[in-house]
Amino acid sequence: MGVATQGVRIESLLEELDRYAALADETGRTQQESLDALKASGLLGSLVPEEYGGLGYDSLFAGRLIASIAEVDPSIAIIVFQHFSVVSRILEWGSVKQRTEYLPKLANGQWLAASAWSETGAGANKQNISTVADRTLDGNWIIGGVKSFTTGAGLANLYLVLVQTGTGDSGSLYGNSGQSFFLIETTQGITANADTNLSGMRGSSTGFINLHQCEVASEQVIGPLGGAPAVINCIRECGLTLGSVSLGISEAAYKLALEQVKARGQQGNPVLQAALSELHMQLEAVRALVEKVGAKEGGDRLSQIAYQSKIFASESSENIVREAQQIIGGSGYVRGKKIERLLRDARAVSLMGPVNRLAREIIGRELIS
Numbered sequence: 444m445g446v447a448t449q450g451v452r453i454e455s456l457l458e459e460l461d462r463y464a465a466l467a468d469e470t471g472r473t474q475q476e477s478l479d480a481l482k483a484s485g486l487l488g489s490l491v492p493e494e495y496g497g498l499g500y501d502s503l504f505a506g507r508l509i510a511s512i513a514e515v516d517p518s519i520a521i522i523v524f525q526h527f528s529v530v531s532r533i534l535e536w537g538s539v540k541q542r543t544e545y546l547p548k549l550a551n552g553q554w555l556a557a558s559a560w561s562e563t564g565a566g567a568n569k570q571n572i573s574t575v576a577d578r579t580l581d582g583n584w585i586i587g588g589v590k591s592f593t594t595g596a597g598l599a600n601l602y603l604v605l606v607q608t609g610t611g612d613s614g615s616l617y618g619n620s621g622q623s624f625f626l627i628e629t630t631q632g633i634t635a636n637a638d639t640n641l642s643g644m645r646g647s648s649t650g651f652i653n654l655h656q657c658e659v660a661s662e663q664v665i666g667p668l669g670g671a672p673a674v675i676n677c678i679r680e681c682g683l684t685l686g687s688v689s690l691g692i693s694e695a696a697y698k699l700a701l702e703q704v705k706a707r708g709q710q711g712n713p714v715l716q717a718a719l720s721e722l723h724m725q726l727e728a729v730r731a732l733v734e735k736v737g738a739k740e741g742g743d744r745l746s747q748i749a750y751q752s753k754i755f756a757s758e759s760s761e762n763i764v765r766e767a768q769q770i771i772g773g774s775g776y777v778r779g780k781k782i783e784r785l786l787r788d789a790r791a792v793s794l795m796g797p798v799n800r801l802a803r804e805i806i807g808r809e810l811i812s
Contacts, residue, residue, distance in 0.1 A: 449486070449498070453508065456484045457515050464516035467646025468784050472637075473598060474646065477519055481552070487523070488550030490530050495546035502531075502682025506737035509683075513691025514698075517788040518646030520688045521795075522555070525594050529556035529603045531681040532624070536666040536674055541626060545601060557595035559652055560605040560796060562588070569605060569618050569796075574654060576606045576625070584608075584664075586625065586657045596650040597635030602627050603665070604654070611669060617797060617805060622671035625663050632657035643787030679746035685792055686733040686756030692789050693729055693760040697722050699775075699782050700767035718770055725763055729756045747809055750802040757792040757799065764789045 459480035467474045481487065489505050491497020505527050513520035530549055533541055548554035562572050574588025586606055593602070604625045611621025627633060637650030666674040700722060704715050732752045735741060741748040764786045768775040775782040793799045 452484055452486065453511060456480055456486065457511060460512065460519055461515040464518070464646065465779065465781070465784070467516070467518060469779065471640055471645045473518065473522070473648045477516065477646070478555075478598065481519060481523070482555070483552060485552065487526055487552050487555070490527050490534070491546050491550035492534075495542065495550055497546065497550035501737075502739065503734065503737035505683060506687040506733060509687040510691035510694065510733070513688045514695040516646065517688055517692055517785070517791075518644045520691055521644055521647045521649075522557075522595050522598070524683065524685060524688060525558050526556045527683055528558055528678065528681070529601065531683060532603060532665060532674065532678065533626070535677055535681065536624075537626075538662060538665075540662060541665060545626065549601070554600040555595060555598055556601045556603065557593060557599035559590040559593045559602045561590060561592045563591045569622075572605060572607050572622065574604065574606050576608045576623070579658070582661050584625070584659050584661065586627070586654050586659060588654050590652045590654070592639075592649055593635075593652050594644075594647050594649045596637045596648055596652050598648050600629050602629070602633065602652065605671060609669060617801070618671040618675050620669050620672060623668050624665045624671055624674050625659060626665050627654070627657055627659055627663065631659055641791070643784075643789070643791040645787075676746065679749045680739075682737050682739045684733055684736045684749050684752045684756070685795055686729065686736065686752035689753075689756035689760035689789065689792050690726075690729050690733045692785050692792075693726050693756070693763045696760070696764040696767040696782060696785050696789075697726050699785075700770040703771045715770060718766065722763055722766055725759050729759050732756065747806050750797075750806050753792075754799045754802050757789070760789040760792065761786070 460477050463474040463477045486508060488497035489500045489508060493499040509520050509524050512523055533545055549556055560569055576584040576586045579585060604627050606623055606625055607621055608623040609621045611619040632655040633652050635650060635652045637648040639650045641649060701719060709715050733756055736749050736752045739745060768782050771782055
């Protein structure tokens with residue numbers, strides 16, 4: 444199906460998501476109607492090759508889709524980003540069996556995927572995780588632990604879980620060689636609690652998942668055993684960036700400010716003209732860097748650029764939303780107004796993995812080496 448035809452499908456999805464975004468923020472819960480629309484759209488299969496029932500599009504298309512969704516509901520955009528990230532890992536590291544078993548379900552909307560890496564007390568660099576896998580006599584694994592701040596908790600059918608499988612060095616700033624990734628299905632002993640009452644991204648179902656001594660087969664390891672740092676490194680090079688979510692938030696804020704200026708008949712105000720010009724310039728700078736990642740430009744510097752796009756886009760979006768709020772005036776500070784919601788959502792991206800402070804450390808180490 445052509446991209447032009449997909450445009451109609453995307454517009455229909457955005458209209459439906461926009462209808463329930465405010466309610467999701469008010470209640471702190473993902474709305475089932477939004478999920479149903481997302482799954483029915485077929486767009487969850489954007490990155491899945493056609494041979495597995497997907498649309499076969501590239502990361503640039505996926506990033507633009509995430510940004511478009513973030514314009515109307517950043518919480519759903521984060522859920523889609525996580526789904527695409529897991530799909531990318533299966534394509535990159537998955538066995539033939541894993542690709543054959545999981546990709547068709549993730550493409551047609553039957554299943555949703557999420558990443559479960561973070562833990563309370565583990566630190567931003569994921570060095571001290573307590574989710575542990577023990578080998579059984581028949582070569583399988585028993586996994587137990589609790590993961591925190593998992594987007595899509597309770598919604599996903601398949602989780603990409605970071606697990607300690609042995610002892611390893613911490614030569615990497617993110618993860619260590621004693622850690623591995625597993626693909627674990629919800630029915631294998633995972634329960635979720637998404638009642639975290641977040642300030643922003645309140646419709647993202649972000650919370651805890653508990654792995655109750657999950658018994659998983661050896662073939663549910665994705666990538667090499669002890670290869671978590673390598674898998675993480677490739678995540679930075681898959682063409683996806685959380686900056687796409689920030690781009691969508693920035694776009695929404697700029698449009699709200701522009702609409703308000705026009706509605707008040709202040710197009711001729713030179714102060715507002717200058718303010719809008721500045722916002723638009725920042726917005727286009729964010730777009731350029733985010734789309735550079737989506738197009739996989741940058742050669743051997745792509746992983747650095749991916750982190751830079753996340754830092755720059757998330758911090759720029761906070762500034763853009765705040766300035767747009769200033770242009771809109773007092774009504775933009777009312778709880779429940781879209782611009783006020785966008786500001787809370789914008790802040791959340793900088794706190795997502797890796798947090799901006801750690802991302803700067805990783806970039807700095809790579810630049811020096």
